[in-house]
Amino acid sequence: MEEYLKKSIRLADAEHMARAAMAKATELGLSIAITIVDESGITKLFTRMDDAPLMASDASRKKAITAVGLGLSTGEPWFNFIREDPILREGVHGFNDFMLLGGGLPIVAGNQMIGAIGISGGHYLQDQECGNAALNSL
Amino acid sequence: MEEYLKKSIRLADAEHMARAAMAKATELGLSIAITIVDESGITKLFTRMDDAPLMASDASRKKAITAVGLGLSTGEPWFNFIREDPILREGVHGFNDFMLLGGGLPIVAGNQMIGAIGISGGHYLQDQECGNAALNSL
Amino acid sequence: MEEYLKKSIRLADAEHMARAAMAKATELGLSIAITIVDESGITKLFTRMDDAPLMASDASRKKAITAVGLGLSTGEPWFNFIREDPILREGVHGFNDFMLLGGGLPIVAGNQMIGAIGISGGHYLQDQECGNAALNSL
Amino acid sequence: MEEYLKKSIRLADAEHMARAAMAKATELGLSIAITIVDESGITKLFTRMDDAPLMASDASRKKAITAVGLGLSTGEPWFNFIREDPILREGVHGFNDFMLLGGGLPIVAGNQMIGAIGISGGHYLQDQECGNAALNSL
Numbered sequence: 001m002e003e004y005l006k007k008s009i010r011l012a013d014a015e016h017m018a019r020a021a022m023a024k025a026t027e028l029g030l031s032i033a034i035t036i037v038d039e040s041g042i043t044k045l046f047t048r049m050d051d052a053p054l055m056a057s058d059a060s061r062k063k064a065i066t067a068v069g070l071g072l073s074t075g076e077p078w079f080n081f082i083r084e085d086p087i088l089r090e091g092v093h094g095f096n097d098f099m100l101l102g103g104g105l106p107i108v109a110g111n112q113m114i115g116a117i118g119i120s121g122g123h124y125l126q127d128q129e130c131g132n133a134a135l136n137s138l
Numbered sequence: 139m140e141e142y143l144k145k146s147i148r149l150a151d152a153e154h155m156a157r158a159a160m161a162k163a164t165e166l167g168l169s170i171a172i173t174i175v176d177e178s179g180i181t182k183l184f185t186r187m188d189d190a191p192l193m194a195s196d197a198s199r200k201k202a203i204t205a206v207g208l209g210l211s212t213g214e215p216w217f218n219f220i221r222e223d224p225i226l227r228e229g230v231h232g233f234n235d236f237m238l239l240g241g242g243l244p245i246v247a248g249n250q251m252i253g254a255i256g257i258s259g260g261h262y263l264q265d266q267e268c269g270n271a272a273l274n275s276l
Numbered sequence: 277m278e279e280y281l282k283k284s285i286r287l288a289d290a291e292h293m294a295r296a297a298m299a300k301a302t303e304l305g306l307s308i309a310i311t312i313v314d315e316s317g318i319t320k321l322f323t324r325m326d327d328a329p330l331m332a333s334d335a336s337r338k339k340a341i342t343a344v345g346l347g348l349s350t351g352e353p354w355f356n357f358i359r360e361d362p363i364l365r366e367g368v369h370g371f372n373d374f375m376l377l378g379g380g381l382p383i384v385a386g387n388q389m390i391g392a393i394g395i396s397g398g399h400y401l402q403d404q405e406c407g408n409a410a411l412n413s414l
Numbered sequence: 415m416e417e418y419l420k421k422s423i424r425l426a427d428a429e430h431m432a433r434a435a436m437a438k439a440t441e442l443g444l445s446i447a448i449t450i451v452d453e454s455g456i457t458k459l460f461t462r463m464d465d466a467p468l469m470a471s472d473a474s475r476k477k478a479i480t481a482v483g484l485g486l487s488t489g490e491p492w493f494n495f496i497r498e499d500p501i502l503r504e505g506v507h508g509f510n511d512f513m514l515l516g517g518g519l520p521i522v523a524g525n526q527m528i529g530a531i532g533i534s535g536g537h538y539l540q541d542q543e544c545g546n547a548a549l550n551s552l
Contacts, residue, residue, distance in 0.1 A: 003385050004286045006315075007279035011464050039282075040316035043471065046460035050142050050425050054179050055207030057457065058234045079225050093231065100229035109279050124225065141421035141523050144453075148418045177420075178454030247417050280464050317468050345469030363493050363538065367514035369507065372472045 008038045009107055009115035013138060014045040017107075020137030021119055021130040022049060032121030032130055033060040036107075039114050041068050049121070056120035063104025063127075064118030065097040071113050075102020075128055103127030105135060146176045147245055147253035151276060152183040155245075158275030159257055159268040160187060170259030170268055173198040174245075177252050179206050187259070194258035201242030201265075202256030203235040209251050213240020213266055241265030243273055284314045285383055285391035289414060290321040293383075296413030297395055297406040298325060308397030308406055311336040312383075315390050317344050325397070332396035339380025339403075340394030341373040347389050351378020351404055379403030381411060422452045423521055423529035427552060428459040431521070434551030435533055435544040436463060446535030446544055449474040450521075453528050455482050463535070470534035477518030477541075478532030479511040485527050489516020489542055517541030519549060 014036040025032040031051035036044045041064075048057055063074050072078055078100055082088040092098055102124035107115040117134050119127040152174040163170040169189035174182050179202075186195055201212050210216055216238055220226040230236055240262035245253040255272050257265040290312040301308040307327035312320045317340075324333055339350050348354055354376055358364040368374055378400035383391040393410050395403040428450040439446040445465035450458045455478075462471055477488050486492055492514055496502040506512055516538035521529040531548050533541040 002286065002289075003283040003388075003390055006282040006284050008282050010278065010280045011461065013278075015461075038316070040314070040318055042316055042462075042468070043460060044462050046457060047425065047429075048456075048458050053208050054456070055204075055233055059232070062232055075225060083224075089228075093228075099232040100225055101232065102225065112279075114279055124229070140424065140427075141526075141528055142424045144420040144422050145417040146420050176454070178452070178456055180454055250417075252417055342469075346467050362497075363489060363514055363516065366503075366507075367538070370473070370476055370513040370515065371469055 006039055007109055007112045007114045009036065009044060011044060014115070017117060017134035017137055018045055018047050021117070021134040022047070024130045024133035025049065025121060028122065028126050028129065030122040030126055030130070032119050032127065033057045035060040035064040035118045037064045037068050037116050037118075039068070041065055044115065052121045059099060059101070059120035060103070060118040062097045062099035062118065063101065063120060064116045066095070066099045067104035067106050067118065068113065068116035069095065071106050073102070073106065074099055074104035075124055101127070103131055105131045107135065144177050145247055145250045145252045146178075147174065147182060149182060152253070155255060155272035155275055156183055156185050159255070159272040160185070162268045162271035163187065163259060166260065166264050166267065168260040168264055168268070170257050170265065171195045171198040173202045173256045175202045175206050175254050175256075177206065179203055182253065190259050197237060197239070197258035198241070198256040200235045200237035200256065201239065201258060202254045204233070204237045205242035205244050205256065206251065206254035207233065209244050211240070211244065212237055212242035213262055239265070241269055243269045245273065282315050283385055283388045283390045285312065285320060287320060290391070293393060293410035293413055294321055294323050297393070297410040298323070300406045300409035301325065301397060304398065304402050304405065306398040306402055306406070308395050308403065309333045309336040311340045311394045313340045313344050313392050313394075315344065317341055320391065328397045335375060335377070335396035336379070336394040338373045338375035338394065339377065339396060340392045342371070342375045343380035343382050343394065344389065344392035345371065347382050349378070349382065350375055350380035351400055377403070379407055381407045383411065420453055421523055421526045421528045423450065423458060425458060428529070431531060431548035431551055432459055432461050435531070435548040436461070438544045438547035439463065439535060442536065442540050442543065444536040444540055444544070446533050446541065447471045447474040449478040449532045451478045451482050451530050451532075453482065455479055458529065466535045473513060473515065473534035474517070474532040476511045476513035476532065477515065477534060478530045480509070480513045481518035481520050481532065482527065482530035483509065485520050487516070487520065488513055488518035489538055515541070517545055519545045521549065
């Protein structure tokens, strides 16, 4: 039997990314929640800053799940994919835990997706900025 | 260890607010359901008037959850926040228990949100009116 | 960034195992449902034979989830682990989708668990027999 | 209006506890998942070590929820409370997210519960040991 190999994010890297996202949030004057999932969508790390809005917790998870679900970032990339077709545009909301708002980004190593990060706490453009800071920290 | 302090609504005040909301509802000829949640979104008080529509029970809860989730009232305040940006406008429905209809209001003491009230039973403008009566009774 | 490598079952092998389990079921005069999950507990293959009892579908899934959850087969192995300690014996039922009945078996390649198979449709001893036939077919 | 004050765990302390729990796990040769919830049962931090069993993720959450739900540690303390009364003993499993297995401990500051920690990954006695290491690290 031959196996199928999956690359998965390590906890050490997830922790590193979470710290970078929180540093960016602090710089922006935000308190965020962060969910990092592995390549199978299973939560690896979750952190909620002390003043993060209640809504941010679950939203961060959904953004991560949506990003890892198709390898596509939430926000503009997902919106561009669905905007012209009404069936896609309305239909995607039927996916479990789908979240259109920006702040969910796939984590890629080489040419393989090894997980995703979801950020919530500010405007989705700010959440995206924190997510990008996390990706760039690797 | 230093703790993080949260101010939370007391039951006595929640009861006082519920009575004020029901008095306003009676004045408007409505039967409403009321959910009051604490600062963490946990239900503190729920009341359903004898003739309240079935739909009202859960809607009152969702309105309270939405209001406390970001500290923003449902109805116009939320709609104004999302109306111009299609990603926000469609995306917010991905938040757990999100309810756009008016009648969910944060309860603030000093500069801190200590809970939220959600009202349902009439047109959302009437629900808002009952919610405002509740807030003003404090 | 260094990645964490996971070995995962391939669909071709899952199909091979399912055929072997169904052949054994037919030999025993049973109609079974089969769930094969990958190393992360995500369903890779599900098959329900034409006359499989309704109860079998979900039970096959729970057995696979339980087997992959700790790398321990359902039935005797799990029971031997919990039988003497009342806290373990009662407590394990708190695990999500826990199923004590035999018929859930980890799929191991080398020294790594690459998935699990769950069988339901007959007495749990028969389900186990079908599961073993599947494992032995590799 | 007078408010009700709640003490809540800060993220910095939750992170400190998680590190202490992981250090103990490593010492015991275990890979664990850790959930730390605040005084309202809302997740503050979740961490899953690279080789933690799949079953550990949700179990750590349930242990934390059970511990914070009544201010009683899972494992022996909960079991001693229910063991002599069959209605209690069987009935507690009806609580949402109830988990009897040890490894869930309230986090107390002064005379107030400010959160709870839940650990899963080894035998529940080992999970408890990791939880105690976390509490003692404060």
